[in-house]
Amino acid sequence: MTTQAPLGPFPPGDHPGRLARLRQRLAEEGLDALVVTSLVHVRYLTGFSGSAGRLVLTPEDGLLLTDGRYRTQVEEQLQVAGVRGLVEPRVSGLAGQQEALVELLGASGRRVGLEADHLSWSAARRTAELLPEAELVPTTGLVEGLRLVKDPAELARLEAAAHVADQALAEVLGLLAPGHQEREVAEALDHAMRRLGAEDRAFETIVASGPNAAKPHARPGDRVLAPGDTVVVDFGATVDGYRSDMTRTFILGPVGEDLEAAVALVHEAQALGVATVAPGRATGEVDAACRDRIAAAGLAERFEHATGHGVGLEVHEAPAVAAGATAILAPGVVVTVEPGVYLPGRGGVRVEDTVVVTDDGCRPLTRFPKEPVLPL
Helix, strand or coil: CCCCCCCCCCCCCCHHHHHHHHHHHHHHCCCCEEEECCHHHHHHHHCCCCCCCEEEECCCCEEEEECHHHHHHHHHHHHHHCCECCEEEEECCHHHHHHHHHHHHCCCCCEEEEEHHHCCHHHHHHHHHHCCCCEEEEECCHHHHHHCECCHHHHHHHHHHHHHHHHHHHHHHHHCCCCCEHHHHHHHHHHHHHHCCCCEECCCCEEEEHHHHHCCCCCCCCCECCCCCEEEEEECEEECCEECCEEEEEECCCCCHHHHHHHHHHHHHHHHHHHHCCCCCEHHHHHHHHHHHHHHCCCHHHCCCCCEEECCCCCCEEEEECCCCCCECCCCEEEEECCEEEECCCEEEECEEEEEECCCCEEECCCCCCCCECCC
8 A cells, every 4th residue: 555645735715705704794693793612613714723712703803712732823823824913813821811802892782692502501601791791692503604605625625535535445445344343444444544644534433234234323343244244334534624424335245135125225315315416406305305215115214314414624514404404505515415224133224425516416525436245
């Protein structure tokens, strides 16, 4: 095997534009400021990837509060993102950060938004105690809405993450054979992704064989792959913060008519779902394309999860691709399509691709072949 150098360089993201669009959202909501506490959102808006930080954004000012561990990192990352000057780093202990918050937002009559989905009750109460003169407003979806459509810089990272995963699976294909443990395959995949340039896996890798494949989120264990198994492999890579997500199901020899039929059915349903992804379509329509096909085969109760989800800085983010979901797809939105059928005690089948919506449909980011039969 050859060793691949770290991926990139990647085009810079439009962080100044993201801040400007968020300020416009604040104006539309009648807010004087927003305290961004989601670390994912802080990274999306400023490029800062530390494990502690809050962004305070007003129409005129941006303040990134963090501690001394990140004194050098925050300066470097704000500079690279092109927002140094738009966002001022304030590096201090907790007391100093609180002082900065009060200084910027403590005036009477200020309407200050707090990210309701990313702030604990106790943290919200502490903020209220710090800002008794301000009106604190719970907000949802302000930054999430901006993140729905990926810009070219984000798509470049997502494509790189998907490519790493494709390569890694090709490298470990020989381990998907009787005699190897689920855990062995998963560890080999994780190692291959890192060696190929990923900074980490996107989530805990799933390798589930035989009866374990009937569990949608099974953890890889000591079970040894055996003839007659279906093997579900669900995994992804993280590249510069962005994640990929792909599932393939492999067949180790004859598996019986019920599982053979399930394999064919899921592949057909997944193709129908991918064909439905297009601008103007509701994500619920994509789910229905997959779900209706499986239901028509009498296996509706064996498809027990949503058809997909958005992917980006998080492996599960908006929009949901689920029954009745009303989010409207647009060019640049990235979603997964991953129907499955699970037969308890026997095995399971899931096939998943990550796709990006284009002007006239979609294109896959994950490209590993879907042929399920492996030679023994």
